Amino acid sequence: MIYTCTITPSIDYTTYLPTFKAGALNRADEVYYYPGGKGINVSRVLQRLGRDSIALGFAGGFTGDYIKQFLSDESIQTDFTETNQVTRINVKVKADTESELNGPGPTIEGAQLEELLQKVKNFKQGDWFVLAGSLPESIPSSFFEELAAACRENGVHFVLDTSGSALKQLVQTKPFLIKPNEHELGELFDTTISNKAEAVYYAKQLVAAGLEHVIVSMGGEGAILVTNNLVLTAESPKGTVVNTVGAGDSLVSGFLASYMANKDAAAAFRYGVASGSATAFQTDLCKETDVEALLSNVLIKNFDE
Numbered sequence: 001m002i003y004t005c006t007i008t009p010s011i012d013y014t015t016y017l018p019t020f021k022a023g024a025l026n027r028a029d030e031v032y033y034y035p036g037g038k039g040i041n042v043s044r045v046l047q048r049l050g051r052d053s054i055a056l057g058f059a060g061g062f063t064g065d066y067i068k069q070f071l072s073d074e075s076i077q078t079d080f081t082e083t084n085q086v087t088r089i090n091v092k093v094k095a096d097t098e099s100e101l102n103g104p105g106p107t108i109e110g111a112q113l114e115e116l117l118q119k120v121k122n123f124k125q126g127d128w129f130v131l132a133g134s135l136p137e138s139i140p141s142s143f144f145e146e147l148a149a150a151c152r153e154n155g156v157h158f159v160l161d162t163s164g165s166a167l168k169q170l171v172q173t174k175p176f177l178i179k180p181n182e183h184e185l186g187e188l189f190d191t192t193i194s195n196k197a198e199a200v201y202y203a204k205q206l207v208a209a210g211l212e213h214v215i216v217s218m219g220g221e222g223a224i225l226v227t228n229n230l231v232l233t234a235e236s237p238k239g240t241v242v243n244t245v246g247a248g249d250s251l252v253s254g255f256l257a258s259y260m261a262n263k264d265a266a267a268a269f270r271y272g273v274a275s276g277s278a279t280a281f282q283t284d285l286c287k288e289t290d291v292e293a294l295l296s297n298v299l300i301k302n303f304d305e
């Protein structure tokens with residue numbers, strides 16, 4: 001089974017308007033209320049690609065109920081730990097520029113963390129655990145290290161998509177896959193990454209330190225993949241960008257769905273990049289037919305030093 005975990009879920013209140021003026025009253029033409037948070041997006045795309053998963057994490061209040069109902073309507077199993085706080089609403093403004101306003105994560109009590117840890121300890125060999133999204137500073141990083149250790153002990157593949165100091169700490173647990181974007185990879189090495197050659201240079205250091213698959217996503221520029229025996233670059237397909245929220249999560253889902261089917265990292269990389277772009281080209285997350293239609297437009301090359 002694949003388990004996704006979103007410590008800080010959200011409702012993504014996604015608004016479309018021609019122009020946005022800070023400090024003025026703006027009126028949107030269209031609005032959408034999607035369940036969000038990176039692990040939840042991964043579960044939603046996996047479901048669209050024909051893979052079951054169980055979405056874990058913390059949810060509470062009327063927004064938490066909305067998220068659970070929405071996922072249940074999409075036939076996605078959930079096993080959230082209930083909090084007594086209202087799950088955040090993240091505001092996404094799609095106008096002449098894209099702006100985002102994300103709320104803070106919840107405060108989680110010790111007993112609630114313990115509940116999640118016990119769930120992870122019960123995973124079986126060959127299961128997958130995708131920990132994705134921001135990890136509140138109020139939760140000690142030792143907790144996430146315990147989750148990673150439980151995965152290692154039970155033969156569970158650990159996939160990590162987070163940022164900031166949490167990424168710095170957890171990269172040392174040598175996940176099966178990490179997928180930072182170029183800014184997150186830059187933060188990890190206290191530098192700025194501005195092209196694929198630089199991304200490859202730093203991703204190689206992570207693989208040398210024991211990570212199995214490092215994908216660095218670079219928005220409209222595509223992505224790179226480094227493993228022990230592959231160094232690949234991908235140019236993403238061209239298209240009309242509508243909403244890039246969740247594009248990175250779609251890349252992760254596409255990679256995992258394909259990798260589980262064929263155990264072929266290069267093919268999975270192509271599928272992941274196509275999934276990311278398919279999401280960027282529509283309001284909601286991609287569907288399987290959108291991904292299949294873009295596959296041949298992803299240009300994969302071996303990286304030449």
Ligand SMILES: Nc1ncnc2c1ncn2[C@@H]1O[C@H](COP(=O)(O)OP(=O)(O)OP(=O)(O)O)[C@@H](O)[C@H]1O
Pocket residue numbers: 180181182217218219220221222223236237238239241244245246247248249250251272273274275276277280
């Ligand atoms: N403008 C774009 N045109 C085509 N493809 C895109 C575009 N933006 C994103 N993508 C696709 O989606 C993938 C992931 O995008 P990106 O690097 O923006 O992820 P991210 O920063 O993790 O996003 P998020 O956190 O919103 O999920 C890219 O590798 C690419 O395949």
Ligand SMILES: O=P(O)(O)OC[C@@]1(O)O[C@H](CO)[C@@H](O)[C@@H]1O
Pocket residue numbers: 008010012035036037038041090102133134135245246247248249
């Ligand atoms: O605040 P975080 O946890 O870093 O990111 C949360 C978020 O921006 O990421 C997802 C897209 O990847 C959205 O669904 C969600 O609103």
